[in-house]
Amino acid sequence: xxxxxxxxxxxxxxxxxxxxxxxxxxxxxxxxxxxxxxxxxxxxxxxxxxxxxxxxxxxxxxxxxxxxxxxxxxxxxxxxxxxxxxxxxxxxxxxxxxxxxxxxxxxxxxxxxxxx
Amino acid sequence: xxxxxxxxxxxxxxxxxxxxxxxxxxxxxxxxxxxxxxxxxxxxxxxxxxxxxxxxxxxxxxxxxxxxxxxxxxxxxxxxxxxxxxxxxxxxxxxxxxxxxxxxxxxxxxxxxxxx
Numbered sequence: 556x557x558x559x560x561x562x563x564x565x566x567x568x569x570x571x572x573x574x575x576x577x578x579x580x581x582x583x584x585x586x587x588x589x590x591x592x593x594x595x596x597x598x599x600x601x602x603x604x605x606x607x608x609x610x611x612x613x614x615x616x617x618x619x620x621x622x623x624x625x626x627x628x629x630x631x632x633x634x635x636x637x638x639x640x641x642x643x644x645x646x647x648x649x650x651x652x653x654x655x656x657x658x659x660x661x662x663x664x665x666x667x668x669x670x671x
Numbered sequence: 672x673x674x675x676x677x678x679x680x681x682x683x684x685x686x687x688x689x690x691x692x693x694x695x696x697x698x699x700x701x702x703x704x705x706x707x708x709x710x711x712x713x714x715x716x717x718x719x720x721x722x723x724x725x726x727x728x729x730x731x732x733x734x735x736x737x738x739x740x741x742x743x744x745x746x747x748x749x750x751x752x753x754x755x756x757x758x759x760x761x762x763x764x765x766x767x768x769x770x771x772x773x774x775x776x777x778x779x780x781x782x783x784x785x786x787x
Contacts, residue, residue, distance in 0.1 A: 559714065588774065595680070598761070598777040610772050645714055652772035659705065660775060662714030 557581055559663035561646050567669045568636065576631040576666045578646030586652045587629040588660065589621060592643040604629060605652035636670045643667050673698045675762045677778035684752045685786050692747040692781050694762030703765040704745040705775060706736055710758045718760075721745060732756070752785045759783075 559580045568574050580587065589601040603611035604623040618640075620632040629646055643665040650658040674697045684690045696702055703722055707715040719730025726738045736747045747760060759782050763775040 561714075586772075595779060597779045600774060600776070603772065603774055605772060611774070647714075652774075659717045659720060660715075662707075662716070664712065664714045 559646055559648055559661050561644075561663035561666050563666060564664065565667045565669075567671065568633070569671050570636060570638075572636075573632070573634045575633065576644055576646075576668075578629040578631075578663055580627055580629075580646075580648040580661070580663075582648060582661060584648040584650050584661070585626050586649045587623060587626070588647040588649075589629065589631055590645040590647065592645055592665070598645070602631075603652065610652060633668075636668075638670050641668055641670045673764050673776050675704075675764050675776065675778040677760075677762055677781045679781050680779075681782045681784060683784050683786065686754050687751055690749050690752045690756070690783065690785070692760050692762075692783060694745045694747065694778060696743050696745060696762075696764050698764055702743075702745075704736075704738065705763040705765070706730065706734070706745075706747050707761045707763060707777075708732075708758050709761065709780070715761060718747070752783075754785050754787055757783055757785045 562577045586605045588603050591599040600613045601615045602621045607623045618635050622630040645665045646663040647660040649660045676695045705720045706718040708718050709715045718734050719728050721728045721738045729735045734749050738745050759780045761780045762778045765773050765775055
């Protein structure tokens with residue numbers, strides 16, 4: 556595996572379910588990110604981790620819970636979601652937490668989440 | 672606050688013709704600007720970036736972008752479009768220096784459709 560991988564690629568869940576999204580980067584990067592992509596809206600930054608430490612929680616509802624056990628793995632735990640949470644969830648990584656300064660972000664293919 | 676605007680939801684161009692995808696930005700200080708492309712069922716892929724120096728930046732797949740400080744624009748261009756260029760294009764600007772980390776804020780994206 557190379558780059559940034561995400562599993563599952565598609566997920567359908569009910570409002571009372573608990574599920575988790577997984578992201579793994581094989582690039583030796585130290586920073587990882589979760590984004591939400593909804594149709595015709597800008598990407599929304601959700602969480603930023605640097606060396607397993609959360610450095611940004613962009614006012615995300617508590618029904619989304621991130622976990623970064625090491626610099627290669629990032630999880631997004633989901634519980635009691637709402638239908639409006641249906642979206643494409645993208646994971647990204649960068650060399651360090653100064654993405655946008657001298658290094659770019661590398662994105663995974665995303666998980667398409669549908670909340671019924 | 673940093674922001675980018677992509678005024679067109681969709682751009683249509685015939686194969687072989689030049690293409691332009693527009694982006695304007697609003698930042699305090701010097702801008703760091705990026706273009707990403709998203710193909711169907713794929714994550715975002717980095718195309719090019721402007722940090723400093725020459726206003727014309729060359730990137731992947733024959734794309735280039737022109738930085739215009741007076742017009743606060745960073746339009747993406749290609750001299751001759753290919754059908755395979757059809758995708759969703761995102762302009763982005765970096766932010767967050769003061770917090771000791773930086774990441775990107777994205778525009779809402781422009782769909783490019785190249786007809787045979």
